[in-house]
Amino acid sequence: METLLTPTLELDKEGYLKNPAQWTPELARDFAAKANIVLTDKHFDVLNWLRAKHAEGVPLTIRKVGASGIVDIKKFYELFPGGPLKVSSKIAGIPKPASCI
Amino acid sequence: MKSLVILGAGTAGTMMANKLHHALNPVEWRITIVDRDNVHYYQPGFLFIPFGLYQPEDVVRPRTDFLPKGVTFIPQEVDRIDGNHDQVILSNGQTLHYEVLVVATGAEVVPEETEGMKAELWYKDIFDFYTFEGSTQLAKKLQNWQGGNLVINLAETLIKCPVAPLEFTFLADAFFEDKGIRDKVNITYVTPLSGAFTKPKATAMLSTLLDEKKIKVVPDFYLARVDNERKVLVSYDEQEVPFDLLVTVPVNKGSKMVERSGLGDEDGLNFMPTDKYTLQAKKFDNVFVIGDATNIPASKAGSVAHFEGEILLENVLSYIQGEALEARFDGHSNCFIETGHGKAALIDFNYETEPLPGKFPWPLLGPMDLLKPTRLNHVGKLAFKWVYWHMLLTGKTLPVPTHMSMSGKIKEETV
Numbered sequence: 443m444e445t446l447l448t449p450t451l452e453l454d455k456e457g458y459l460k461n462p463a464q465w466t467p468e469l470a471r472d473f474a475a476k477a478n479i480v481l482t483d484k485h486f487d488v489l490n491w492l493r494a495k496h497a498e499g500v501p502l503t504i505r506k507v508g509a510s511g512i513v514d515i516k517k518f519y520e521l522f523p524g525g526p527l528k529v530s531s532k533i534a535g536i537p538k539p540a541s542c543i
Numbered sequence: 544m545k546s547l548v549i550l551g552a553g554t555a556g557t558m559m560a561n562k563l564h565h566a567l568n569p570v571e572w573r574i575t576i577v578d579r580d581n582v583h584y585y586q587p588g589f590l591f592i593p594f595g596l597y598q599p600e601d602v603v604r605p606r607t608d609f610l611p612k613g614v615t616f617i618p619q620e621v622d623r624i625d626g627n628h629d630q631v632i633l634s635n636g637q638t639l640h641y642e643v644l645v646v647a648t649g650a651e652v653v654p655e656e657t658e659g660m661k662a663e664l665w666y667k668d669i670f671d672f673y674t675f676e677g678s679t680q681l682a683k684k685l686q687n688w689q690g691g692n693l694v695i696n697l698a699e700t701l702i703k704c705p706v707a708p709l710e711f712t713f714l715a716d717a718f719f720e721d722k723g724i725r726d727k728v729n730i731t732y733v734t735p736l737s738g739a740f741t742k743p744k745a746t747a748m749l750s751t752l753l754d755e756k757k758i759k760v761v762p763d764f765y766l767a768r769v770d771n772e773r774k775v776l777v778s779y780d781e782q783e784v785p786f787d788l789l790v791t792v793p794v795n796k797g798s799k800m801v802e803r804s805g806l807g808d809e810d811g812l813n814f815m816p817t818d819k820y821t822l823q824a825k826k827f828d829n830v831f832v833i834g835d836a837t838n839i840p841a842s843k844a845g846s847v848a849h850f851e852g853e854i855l856l857e858n859v860l861s862y863i864q865g866e867a868l869e870a871r872f873d874g875h876s877n878c879f880i881e882t883g884h885g886k887a888a889l890i891d892f893n894y895e896t897e898p899l900p901g902k903f904p905w906p907l908l909g910p911m912d913l914l915k916p917t918r919l920n921h922v923g924k925l926a927f928k929w930v931y932w933h934m935l936l937t938g939k940t941l942p943v944p945t946h947m948s949m950s951g952k953i954k955e956e957t958v
Contacts, residue, residue: 501840503700504735504765506810516767519779525737525763540840 458531458538462496465535473533477524481533485521487512489534496536502527503539545572547859548631548641550621550800552578552606554586554936555834555848556647561938562856563645564611567863575615575639577631581606584675585931586703587845590710590881592678593670594718595686599679601928609936621648624804626827643829643859646815648798650703650835650843652677656794657698659769669769669789672711673703681790685718690727691787696776697734698766699794700741701812703835703843706890708732708792709739709749710881715790716756717883733761733776733784742897745890748914752882795843797836814838819894820871822855829862831855839874840894846877846943849935853945875947879924887920889913893947902951906942910951 451469452460459465470489474481481489491512495502504527508515522529527539547563549556560576567574588602610616620634624644631639652673654661660669670684671677695712702708712732719725732739732753739749739760753760767779769789776784797813806826807813816825817837824830833855834848841847850872857870874894879887889911890898902910911920934941 500809503810505699505701505812509809509811515765515779519765523780528737 454538456538459535460537462493462535462537465493469535470533473535477522477529477533479522479529479533484513484517485533488518488521488530492530492534493536496534501540502531545642546640547572547574547643547645548639549574549576549645549647550578550624550631551647551649551798551834551836552576552583552610552616553647553649553834554845554931555649555836555852556645557583557606557609557936558848558852558938559645559647559833559855560610560614561936562852563859564614565938566856566860569613573615574613575617576610577617577619577621577633577639578606579618579620581616581618583609583936585928586673587931588928589672589675589678590707590714593672593681593685593711594714595682596714599675602675604932609932621798621800622803623800624806624830626804626806626824626830629829641829643862644827644831645855645859646801646824646830646832646836647834647848648800648836650795650797650814652793653796654791654793656796657766657769659771660698660791660793662769663771664769664774664789668774668787669791671791671793673707673792673795684788688788690719690724692729692731692785693788693790694731694733694776694784694786695790695792696764696766696784697736697792699792700735702792702795704878705741705842706878706880708734708790709753711790712758713752713756713883714881716758730756730758731761731784731786732758733764733766735763735765737762742892744900745898745914748888748900749880752916756883801836808838819874821858821868822851822872823858823862823868831859831862839872841872841874842876842878844876844878845931845935847875849941850875850877850945852938853940873946875945877943879920879927881921881924882916885921886916886918887924888916889920889923891947891952896947896949896952899952899954901953904948904951913952 507518518526531539583604583606585602588597591597622632622634666680670681719728738746740746764778768777801807801813806815815832817832817839819839824832833851835843854870854872858868861868877891881887892898900914903913905911
């Protein structure tokens with residue numbers, strides 16, 4: 443696991459990838475393994491959607507994921523147990539979701 | 544004659560009507576403001592009604608009392624905005640053409656969004672306090688309630704006045720203590736956030752207070768449904784919290800009019816995509832959005848609407864002159880947080896700077912403590928009602944800078 447996290451990867455204090463461009467599917471599997479998640483195609487659909495939205499500068503919420511047409515909120519929780527948006531953002535290599543206000 | 548139309552005569556709309564009336568030449572511009580009725584509520588007062596601290600009549604006035612003569616008020620539901628033709632269509636079929644449109648249609652609670660929320664127990668054991676009806680019904684309930692599990696829940700992360708549910712919780716603790724039944728009440732604060740509040744330093748201060756008051760916090764709880772039969776809240780990951788009395792902040796949404804106009808954000812919450820600095824609508828250059836109606840990442844609160852108002856006025860005038868929009872909103876928010884027993888805390892922050900401890904310079908009452916419950920802050924909170932009716936709505940300049948100032952704030956761990 444440590445071998446995949448090469449020294450060139452910069453993570454923030456909480457382990458989120460600092461530069462989303464460094465993300466690879468392999469890295470995602472590695473992050474997922476740390477959260478005890480084995481990634482399926484469905485997981486990757488969500489991750490790719492999150493990455494695309496992040497690239498557009500759209501602030502993400504669980505509700506937005508639920509309205510994405512890819513998963514409903516229930517399924518989102520099943521795929522990424524715990525705090526699904528925080529967990530999936532880390533695996534997707536995008537910053538920790540900022541809760542505004 | 545040119546036409547400027549304002550949708551919504553709440554805090555933000557009323558304030559803008561006054562400011563724009565003052566700033567625009569009446570020979571050149573006609574100002575029209577539309578709202579569905581002529582009842583203006585002082586929404587910050589809803590918090591105090593359940594505990595008998597305010598009476599219902601303290602929070603209601605006619606909208607027209609605060610609109611300047613020379614501004615036309617139309618009491619009519621808005622059906623939709625037709626931005627491609629610069630017109631607004633009212634539900635009676637009337638159309639209003641505009642050169643400039645200001646959308647100030649606010650946010651509302653929608654308990655119907657959550658399964659089981661507005662069902663058998665609604666206004667029996669489940670109440671909101673974000674509406675006039677909810678807060679007055681809850682006042683009656685609390686008069687005779689003998690104790691049990693009181694649960695305060697936020698159904699969504701994005702809500703109007705994010706500190707209000709915490710204030711409610713602190714006031715409830717004090718209310719039951721004064722009644723002599725605090726030992727018969729378990730208070731639980733159930734939130735979809737990871738902690739008591741969104742920002743770290745304020746969360747730390749508030750968590751300490753919650754601890755001291757023996758209030759249990761259940762974080763990361765995203766409400767899926769309310770089971771009326773068993774009286775439990777159920778989250779999307781099947782956690783459960785039982786209640787005897789549930790005080791909910793239901794899902795908040797923007798106006799249905801935004802949805803009918805096809806102008807809402809993609810999360811389906813009907814808030815309008817808005818430039819967070821200029822307050823111009825993303826979709827139309829001659830449409831501006833203010834207050835709770837926007838999707839900008841700032842608190843949905845009266846103080847925010849006020850600070851936005853100063854920026855919006857400048858930018859509307861620039862737009863009319865054909866100049867670039869140079870005034871920039873910094874996300875400034877300034878909120879008193881009632882903490883019970885005649886004390887309150889104060890937070891002051893913006894897009895970039897979280898609420899910090901220190902002193903807040905206040906010309907009338909003297910410097911106030913930030914992030915710390917004091918009696919003076921409570922006096923400030925109560926004084927705000929007078930300020931609201933007499934200064935804020937009528938568009939007067941308040942003695943608080945529009946952009947957040949670092950003056951008095953203590954930045955790092957030097958505290």
